[in-house]
Amino acid sequence: EIVLTQSPGALSLSPGERATLSCRASQSFSSSSLAWYQQKPGQAPRLLIFGASSRATGIPDRFSGSGSGTDFTLTISRLEPEDFAVYYCQQYGSSQLTFGGGTKVEIK
Amino acid sequence: QVQLVQSGAEVKRPGASVKVSCKASGYTFTGKYIHWVRQAPGQGLEWLGIINPTAGGTSYAQKFQGRVTMTRDTSTSTVYMELSSLRSEDTAIYYCARSERALSWFDPWGLGTLVTVSS
Numbered sequence: 001e002i003v004l005t006q007s008p009g010a011l012s013l014s015p016g017e018r019a020t021l022s023c024r025a026s027q028s029f030s031s032s033s034l035a036w037y038q039q040k041p042g043q044a045p046r047l048l049i050f051g052a053s054s055r056a057t058g059i060p061d062r063f064s065g066s067g068s069g070t071d072f073t074l075t076i077s078r079l080e081p082e083d084f085a086v087y088y089c090q091q092y093g094s095s096q097l098t099f100g101g102g103t104k105v106e107i108k
Numbered sequence: 109q110v111q112l113v114q115s116g117a118e119v120k121r122p123g124a125s126v127k128v129s130c131k132a133s134g135y136t137f138t139g140k141y142i143h144w145v146r147q148a149p150g151q152g153l154e155w156l157g158i159i160n161p162t163a164g165g166t167s168y169a170q171k172f173q174g175r176v177t178m179t180r181d182t183s184t185s186t187v188y189m190e191l192s193s194l195r196s197e198d199t200a201i202y203y204c205a206r207s208e209r210a211l212s213w214f215d216p217w218g219l220g221t222l223v224t225v226s227s
Contacts, residue, residue, distance in 0.1 A: 001170070030211075033211065035213035035214070037153075037214075044203055044216075044217040044218065044219055044220055045153065045203075045214075045217055046217070047213055047214065047215040047216075050212075050213040050215075051213075056215060088152065088153055090153075090213065090214070092207075092211045092212050092213060093211065094211075095167060095211070096155075096169060096170065097143070097155045097158075097169075097211070098155065099145075099152060099153040099154070099155065100152070101152045102152045102153075
């Protein structure tokens with residue numbers, strides 16, 4: 001099973017600041033088979049990024065994904081008030097799909 | 109629009125089974141896959157498995173092998189997830205989610221079904 005480790009566990013930032021979230025895999029998997037989700041309290045996760053760097057429909061361009069191999073990054077260029085949430089990465093490069101433990105982006 | 113509508117909250121005793129449904133609409137049911145993911149209170153996301161609505165083929169996470177069963181009813185575009193031998197650690201919100209292929213991202217997700225296991 002591929003273990004995804006997200007860091008940091010929590011990030012305290014102000015609106016307008018840049019957020020950089022990391023997702024590291026325990027082993028390499030099928031290229032770019034990584035997605036990012038946003039989850040707000042009481043809501044289901046929402047797809048942000050698939051294929052490591054492709055934005056899902058309706059996702060603002062302040063969200064961007066990058067990386068390959070075992071190291072992936074989600075960047076939010078300028079935080080808006082609605083971006084404070086928990087973010088999860090997910091790999092679909094192996095038959096046992098797995099998620100990272102999440103990064104909480106909090107208002108400073 | 110694509111929608112996944114899940115059944116309501118359940119309360120079960122330890123050792124019992126629970127069956128959660130997920131009704132799909134807004135797309136061709138047999139054209140996509142359905143996954144099940146759960147989230148324990150205050151915790152992260154955990155994948156349980158996948159079902160191919162076309163032929164009913166399934167693949168389960170190793171952790172849940174022997175305890176989870178996923179089925180589908182093509183006449184009602186509904187997928188079911190049954191989890192047996194419930195224990196308190198199974199208390200969680202259970203989500204269904206659609207994917208384009210077996211190995212793929214999830215979009216959209218259902219709103220979730222809270223399953224509480226308590227004596």
